[in-house]
Structure formats: C-alpha cells, structure tokens
Amino acid sequence: MPIIESRLVAHNDAYRVNRDHMLRLLAEVRALEQRTRERSAQSRPLFEKRGQLLPRDRLALLIDPGSSYLELSSLAGYGQDNSDLLKSIPGGGSITGIGWVAGVRCVIVASDAGIEAGSIRPMGLDKMLRAQTIALENRLPFVHLVESAGANLLQYKVNTFVRGGAIFRNLARLSAAGLPVVTVVHGSSTAGGAYMPGLSDYVIMVRGRARAFLAGPPLLKAATGEIATEEELGGAEMHTAVSGVGEYLAEDDRDGIGLAREVVGRLGWQRHLAPANSPAGRFKPPRYVAEELLGLMAADGKKPSDMREVILRIVDDSDFLEFKALYGAATVTAQAAIEGQPVGIISNNGPLDPDGANKATHFIQACCQSGTPIIYLQNTTGYMVGKSYEQNGMIKHGSKMIQAVTNANVPQLTVMCGASFGAGNYGMCGRGYEPRFLFSWPNARTAVMGGEQAAMTMRIVAEAGAKRKGIAIDEAALAAQAQAIIETFERQQSAIATSSLMLDDGIIDPRDTRAVLALSLSICDQAARRCVRPLQFGVARP
Numbered sequence: 257m258p259i260i261e262s263r264l265v266a267h268n269d270a271y272r273v274n275r276d277h278m279l280r281l282l283a284e285v286r287a288l289e290q291r292t293r294e295r296s297a298q299s300r301p302l303f304e305k306r307g308q309l310l311p312r313d314r315l316a317l318l319i320d321p322g323s324s325y326l327e328l329s330s331l332a333g334y335g336q337d338n339s340d341l342l343k344s345i346p347g348g349g350s351i352t353g354i355g356w357v358a359g360v361r362c363v364i365v366a367s368d369a370g371i372e373a374g375s376i377r378p379m380g381l382d383k384m385l386r387a388q389t390i391a392l393e394n395r396l397p398f399v400h401l402v403e404s405a406g407a408n409l410l411q412y413k414v415n416t417f418v419r420g421g422a423i424f425r426n427l428a429r430l431s432a433a434g435l436p437v438v439t440v441v442h443g444s445s446t447a448g449g450a451y452m453p454g455l456s457d458y459v460i461m462v463r464g465r466a467r468a469f470l471a472g473p474p475l476l477k478a479a480t481g482e483i484a485t486e487e488e489l490g491g492a493e494m495h496t497a498v499s500g501v502g503e504y505l506a507e508d509d510r511d512g513i514g515l516a517r518e519v520v521g522r523l524g525w526q527r528h529l530a531p532a533n534s535p536a537g538r539f540k541p542p543r544y545v546a547e548e549l550l551g552l553m554a555a556d557g558k559k560p561s562d563m564r565e566v567i568l569r570i571v572d573d574s575d576f577l578e579f580k581a582l583y584g585a586a587t588v589t590a591q592a593a594i595e596g597q598p599v600g601i602i603s604n605n606g607p608l609d610p611d612g613a614n615k616a617t618h619f620i621q622a623c624c625q626s627g628t629p630i631i632y633l634q635n636t637t638g639y640m641v642g643k644s645y646e647q648n649g650m651i652k653h654g655s656k657m658i659q660a661v662t663n664a665n666v667p668q669l670t671v672m673c674g675a676s677f678g679a680g681n682y683g684m685c686g687r688g689y690e691p692r693f694l695f696s697w698p699n700a701r702t703a704v705m706g707g708e709q710a711a712m713t714m715r716i717v718a719e720a721g722a723k724r725k726g727i728a729i730d731e732a733a734l735a736a737q738a739q740a741i742i743e744t745f746e747r748q749q750s751a752i753a754t755s756s757l758m759l760d761d762g763i764i765d766p767r768d769t770r771a772v773l774a775l776s777l778s779i780c781d782q783a784a785r786r787c788v789r790p791l792q793f794g795v796a797r798p
Contacts, residue, residue, distance in 0.1 A: 285331070288330075288331055288334060288346050289330050289331070289346070291345060291346070292330070292345055292346055292347040292368075292371070293312065295345050295370070295371050296310060296311060296312065296368050296370030296371050297310065297312075297370065298370070299369075299370035299371075300370075303370070306465070307508060307509075308442065308443075308465065308508075308509050309509040309510065309513075310370050311351060311366045311367065311368050311369055311370055311374075311401065311403070312351065312366075314366060314401050314440075314442065314509055314513055315351060315353075315364065315366050315401070317510065317513045317514075318355075318357055318364065318399065318401070318513050318516060318517065319355040319356060319357060319364075320355075320356040320357065320358065320359065323355065323356035324355070324356065325353055325354070325355035325356075326353050326354045326355070327351070327352070327353040328352045328353050328354070328383075328386070328387065328390070329348070329352055329379075329383045329386060329387075330346065330347060331346040331347070332346060332347060332348035332379040332380070332382065332383040333346055333347065333348040333349075333377050333378040333379035333380065333383075334346035336378035336379060337377050337378050345371060345377075347368060347371070347377070348376070348377050348378065348379045348380035348381075348382070348383040348384075349367065349368055349371060349372065349374060349375055349376050349377035349380040349404070350365055350366060350367055350368055350374075350376075350380055350383060350384060351364075351365070351366045351368055352364065352365045352366075352383055352384070352386075352387040354390070354396070357397075357399060357516070357517055357520045357521075358517045358518070358520045358521030359521065359526060360397060360520050360521070360523065360525045360526060361396055362396055362397045362398065362399045362520065363387050363388075363390055363391040363394075363396045363397070363398050363399070364399045364400075364401070365384060365387050365398070365399070365400050365401070366400075366401035367401060367402055367403045367404040367442075369403035369404065369442070369443060372405070373403075373404070373405035373444070374403050374404035374405055374443070374444075375404060375405040375406060375407065376404065376406065376407050376416075376420075381416055381419060381420055381423070384423055385422055385423065385426065388423070388426035388427070388429075388430065389426070391430060391435060392426070392429060392430060392433060392435065395433075395434075395435060396435065397435055397436045397437070397438065397520060397523065397525060398427075398430050398435060398436070398437045398438070399438045399439075399440075399516060399520065400437065400438070400439040400440070400452060400456065401439075401440050401442060401513075401516075402439055402440065402441050402442060402443070402445045402449070402452055402453070403441070403442040403443030403444060403445070403465075404443075404444060404445060404449055405444055405446075406444075406446060406447050406448065406449045407420070407448075420448065423452075424448075424451045424452075424455055427451075427452070427455035427456065428455055431455070431456075431457055431625065434625050434626075434627075435625075436457045436458065436520075436523055436525075436622070436625060436626055437455070437456040437457045437458070438456065438457065438458045438460075438516055438519050438520055439452060439453050439456035439458070439459050439460070440459075440460045440461075440462070440506070440512045440513065440515075440516050441453055441459065441460070441461045441462065441466040441467075441468060441492070441502070442462050442465060442466065442509055442512065443462075443465050443466065443467065444467045445466070445467065445468045446467060446468065446469055446470075446472055446490070447469075447470060447471070447472075447475075449468075450468045450469055450470050450490070453468050453495075453501055453502065454468075454501060457622050457625060458503055458504075458519045458622065459495075459501060459502045459503050459504070460502065460503070460504040460505075460506050460512045460515045460516055460519070461492035461495055461496055461501075461502040461504070461505060461506065461512075462492055462506045462507075462508060462509060462511075462512045463492045463493060463505055463506065463507055463508075464491075464492065465492070465509075466491065466492040466495070466502075467486050467489075467490050467491065468490045468495060468501060469486070469489040469490030471489075472486065472489065473485065473486060473489065476489065492505055492506075493505065493582075496580070496581075496582045496583060497582040497583060498583070500580065500583045500584075500611065500614060500615065500618075502580075503579050503580045503583075504519075504577075504579075504580075504581075505581075505582065515577075518577050519577065519591075522577055522591040522592075522593075522598060523598070523626045523628070524597075524598030524626060524627065524628050525626065527597075527598065527627075538596050539572040539573075539593065539595055539596040540572055540573035541572070541573075542568065542569050542570065542571065542572070542573070542574045542770070543568070543573060543574035544568050544569045544574055545569070546569055546570075546766075546767040546768075546769070546770060547767060548569060549566065549569050549570075549766035549767055549769065550766055550767065552565050552566060552569075552766075553635075553673065553674050553697070553699050553766075555699075557674065557675055557699070557701055560605065560606065561605075561635065561674060562605060563588050563603035563604060563605055563633055563635055563673070564578075564588060564590075564603075564605075566603070566633055566673060566769075567588075567590060567592065567601055567603065567633070569769075569770075570594065570769050570770040570773065571592035571593060571594055571599075571601075571770075572592065572593040572594060572595065572596065575592065575593075576590040576591060576592035576601070577590060577591045577592070578590045579591060579600075579615075579619050579622075580615045580618070580619070583611055583615055584609060584610075584611030584612035584613075584614065584615040584616075585605070585612075586604065586605050586606030586607060586608070586609060586612055587602070587603075587604060587605075587606075587608060587609075587611075587612030587613075587615050587616055588601070588602070588603040588604065588605055589601070589602050589615060589616060589619040591628075594631075594770060594773050594774050594777060595770075595774040595777075595778075597629070597774070597777045597778070597781065598626075598628050598629075599628060599629050599630070599631050599773075599777065600619060600620075600622075600623035600628050600629070600630045600631070601630075601631045601632075601633060602616055602619065602620070602630065602631070602632050602633070602684065603632070603633035603634075603635060603673075604633075604634070604635045604636035604680070604684070605635075606636075606637075607636060607637050607638060607639065607640045607680070608636060608638065608639045608640065608654065608657070608680055608683060609639075609640045609645065609650070610640075610645065610648045610649055610650055610653040613639070613650075613653040613654050613656065613657040613683065614653050614656070614657075616657050616660070616683070617653075617656045617657045617659075617660045620657075620660040620661060620664055621660055623664070623666055624664050624665050624666050627666060628666060629666050629667040629668070629669065629777055629780060630664065630666060630667070630668045630669070630685075631668075631669050631670075631671070631773060632668065632669070632670040632671070632684045632685045632691070633671050633673050634670060634671065634672045634673055634674070634675075634676045634680075634681070634684045634686070634700075635673045635674035635675055635676075636675060636676065636677065636680035636681075636684055637675055637677045637678070637680065637706075638677045638678030638679055638680035638681075638705075639654045639678065639679050639680060639683065654679060654683060657683045658679075658682055658683050661682075661683060661684075661685050661689050662689060667692045667777070667780035667784075668685050668689075668691040668692060669691055669692055669693050669694070669773060669776050669777070669780075670684070670685045670686065670691040670693070670694040670695075671694075671695050671696070671697065671764075671769060671773070672694070672695070672696040672697060672700035672702065672751065672760065673697050673699075673700065673766075674697070674699060674700060674701070675700075675701055676700065676701065676702040676703075677701075677702075677703055677704070677705055677706065678704060678705055681702060686702075687759045687760065692776065692780055693761050693776045694760045694761050695760055695761055695762055695763070695764045695769075695772060696751040696754065696755055696760045696762070696763045696764070697751065697763070697764065697766050697769075698751050698752075698763055698766075699751065700750075700751040700754070700763075701749045701750060701751070702749055702751075702754050702759070703745055703748065703749040705745075706745070707741060707742035707743070707744070707745030707746050707749075708742060710741050710742075710745055711737070711738035711739075711741040711742050712738075714737060714738070714741060715734050715737070715738060718734055718737070719734075751763050
C-alpha cells in the first residue's frame with residue numbers, strides 16, 4: 257500500500273489564521289469552564305469553616321491518582337440561568353464525568369454545592385439524565401456525590417418537576433441492570449432528593465452534615481404541626497442506625513470519599529477481565545493465625561461468640577468492610593476477599609431480628625448485582641420471637657431474606673460454625689437451600705430448636721390439655737417426657753450426627769476454613785468461566 261502523504265501546508269498565512277481562530281474559540285470554552293470553577297471556589301471559606309471539602313476537591317480524592325478523567329456537559333445551561341451571558345454560570349449545578357475509582361471505570365456525578373448550595377440549575381436535570389444514560393448504555397457503575405438544595409422553588413416549572421421523576425426511575429434501572437449505584441451524602445438530599453440515597457445500592461453518610469428527609473422542619477411544621485430537628489428527621493446517625501437508609505457512617509468528607517473508593521474496590525467489578533487462578537502472592541494472608549480459630553467458639557454453646565473474630569482469621573489481610581454495621585447489629589454483613597477472590601460474608605452475633613433480616617436481604621441482593629459469591633458463617637439461634645417482633649413484621653422480613661437466599665444467582669457457600677436453630681438454618685442458607693458447598697466445624701449444632709425449649713413446649717401443651725380435660729397433672733410422666741425429648745434432640749444435633757446423614761459436605765478443621773473456602777470459590781469461578789457444549793442426546797457407544 258502506498259503511503260498517503262498530507263497536503264496540508266502548516267506554515268502559511270491561511271493555516272495561521274485558521275489556527276488562531278480555533279484557539280480563540282477554545283479559549284472561550286475554557287474561560288466559561290473556569291468561570292464555573294471560580295464561582296464554586298468562592299465558597300471555600302464557608303466550606304472550610306464547616307469542615308467540608310469543595311465538590312471538585314471531593315472529586316479529585318475520589319478518582320485514582322494519575323488516571324484519566326473525561327468531564328461531560330461542562331457548558332450545560334449556559335445562557336439559560338441568566339440572559340446576560342457575562343453573568344451566566346454554566347454547568348447546570350453539577351459536575352459529571354467518567355473516571356477511574358479504585359481501578360474501576362465509573363460514571364461520576366457530583367453536586368456543585370459551591371454554587372447556590374448545589375440546587376438544580378437550568379439543564380441540570382438533562383445533564384443528570386444524560387449521565388445516567390451513559391452509565392446504562394456502557395454498563396458502568398454510577399457514583400454520586402450528593403449535596404444539593406434541590407430545585408429552586410422561586411424558579412419552579414411544572415415540566416421540570418414531572419420530568420425529574422426520570423432520575424429516580426433511572427437509578428432503579430441502573431440497579432436492576434446490575435450496575436451498582438454508590439452514593440456519598442455530603443450534605444442536604446431532601447424532599448424528592450431523598451430518593452437518591454433511597455434508590456442507591458450503597459450509601460455513605462457524613463456525620464453531622466448529611467441530611468435526607470422527605471419534609472424538612474419548616475415543611476413538616478407547616479404540613480402537620482410537628483416540630484423536629486434536622487438530625488431527628490434525617491441525620492446520618494439516624495439513617496445508619498435506625499432507618500437503614502445508610503450503610504456506612506463517615507466522619508467527614510475525606511472519610512466518606514475513602515469509604516466510597518473502598519466500596520467500589522470491593523465490588524470485584526474487574527474480575528471478568530482477569531484470568532482465573534491469578535498468580536499467588538497478589539493477596540496477603542490473614543494477620544491473625546488460623547490456630548486461634550480453635551478457641552474462638554465457646555465450649556458452652558449458650559455463650560456468645562463474636563463472629564467478626566472468625567472473619568479476621570479467614571480473609572485476606574484480615575481486612576473487611578462491614579456493611580450497615582450500626583443497623584441490625586446482631587447480623588454481621590461484610591465485604592472481603594479470600595485468596596484474592598471477592599466475597600460477601602453473612603454471619604450472626606445473635607438472633608435474626610427484623611432489621612437484621614432486612615439488612616441481610618439488602619446485602620444478598622447487592623452481592624447478586626455485583627456477581628460476588630456469598631459465604632454464610634452460621635451461628636444463630638434463629639429468628640426473634642415475641643409480641644413486639646411479630647407486630648414489627650418478623651415473618652414477612654424473615655420471608656424476604658429466605659426469598660433472597662433462595663433466588664440468589666451467585667455461588668453461596670455455608671460453614672456451620674456454631675448454632676443453627678429454627679428458621680435461622682433456612683435464612684442462613686442451610687442444606688435445604690442447596691449452597692454449592694456446605695461444611696461443618698466439629699462443634700456445630702443443628703436443630704429446629706433447643707432440646708430444653710422443645711421439652712418445655714410439650715410440657716405447656718400437656719398441662720393445657722390436662723386442665724381442659726379436668727384431670728390432674730402427672731409430674732413424673734412430664735419429667736420423663738421432658739428427659740426423652742431432650743435426649744432425642746441432643747442425639748441428633750451434633751455435627752457428627754448431621755454429617756452422618758449427609759446434611760453437610762464434611763466436617764473440617766476450623767484452621768482449614770480459609771483453604772477450603774478458597775478451593776471451593778476457585779471451583780465455582782472456573783465453572784462459571786467454563787464453556788460447555790450441551791447436546792440433545794447423551795453420547796452413545798456403538
């Protein structure tokens with residue numbers, strides 16, 4: 257093929273005229289962009305007084321150092337906020353772009369709270385919708401740094417209100433498409449904006465600054481007469497500990513950005529780009545020796561054990577990110593890795609209550625969205641019982657968790673570390689829910705309930721029957737019955753008894769838990785990658 261030679265003469269007058277014209281146009285664009293940056297930067301003294309970072313400083317911390325970043329729609333709304341073009345501030349009230357976060361390419365939207373408190377400005381709605389469309393079409397996670405006063409009611413337009421609902425529709429579409437939505441609430445996210453964290457998959461809220469409520473104190477008082485503070489209605493501590501809207505409580509903006517990077521990094525988003533069985537040495541062993549697992553679980557099964565201590569001894573570098581740590585605290589959910597393979601872990605530091613069941617359901621769905629295998633470390637006495645728990649929907653919340661376990665589309669592995677009683681066995685992916693692998697520690701115990709509880713239940717039934725029939729209670733018979741029931745339950749609940757019935761895939765040494773799980777995860781990963789050729793018949797020999 258002949259070499260194509262350029263005919264451009266790059267040093268004549270016509271070329272220089274064209275070049276100078278282009279540079280002037282480019283300088284005009286850059287000046288408009290700089291105008292927006294400078295207007296936002298004027299808020300620096302206020303932000304520093306409040307202990308906050310400016311939006312572009314947050315963005316700079318979020319993006320991987322030295323990586324590429326493509327800003328989008330930087331001139332959105334120019335000339336529409338002010339007819340005097342010399343006073344118009346382009347940008348639509350937000351900063352949008354595509355950048356790398358913890359090694360993952362993401363669409364990033366940051367409220368430009370340095371300008372009019374981050375309120376949505378002309379074309380701001382269209383800019384947000386376009387960013388969401390880009391994420392959907394290009395299958396990219398969506399990271400949102402929120403601090404917005406919402407719509408400016410002095411410039412209210414009904415068409416903006418009606419069309420604005422598409423923002424929340426798109427957040428739901430992103431989540432359903434398997435594209436994680438990670439939101440850091442740095443400040444206000446109120447009224448309709450409260451649905452931004454509400455429809456996100458992972459929410460980080462900054463202590464003392466984040467606010468998310470459908471009606472703030474003024475509107476609440478006007479509408480209902482109720483008086484409440486912003487913190488009571490929608491503060492970060494309330495949402496991370498009570499309502500469950502937030503998963504992680506950050507101490508300040510910098511901490512919030514760090515948590516967002518950690519959440520994105522633990523999604524395992526790039527795993528499909530790397531070959532299976534990555535070379536050894538790319539992960540760090542636990543900081544605590546496996547030998548210590550032998551003494552973590554109390555010999556007396558009635559005494560509690562902190563399952564976080566188990567997690568510390570089986571995951572890479574003893575490092576994990578706890579999910580919704582303050583909400584449903586007796587249920588432990590965490591993101592970690594085992595020999596470089598990202599995993600979600602669910603365990604129990606007590607019975608499953610409504611908040612714990614909802615938390616587990618959320619976590620299972622998030623793991624399914626990111627394609628992250630789930631490991632259940634069972635140690636539960638089951639779901640909570642009692643009038644208050646029944647009235648708070650224990651049945652329906654437990655059912656949602658069981659629905660999530662049943663229909664999870666990622667590998668699920670279960671280790672019976674201690675107690676496994678009642679429906680807790682089901683909700684924690686017991687044998688009936690067909691985990692890919694299920695192993696038991698030698699101390700594991702499994703039963704519909706404790707033997708003593710079963711004996712007491714039957715005693716109450718017998719006493720009620722005797723009273724109804726008007727006959728005397730036979731204490732000796734009841735005592736004998738109780739002893740027989742206890743012996744029956746205790747005989748069947750040990751790990752040896754259940755393993756002998758093939759209710760697990762074997763009893764393992766607790767010290768081998770990490771190695772066994774790593775091998776099991778590798779098998780699951782290879783199965784997912786393996787290409788097979790199904791036939792309509794079995795291969796027959798002649």
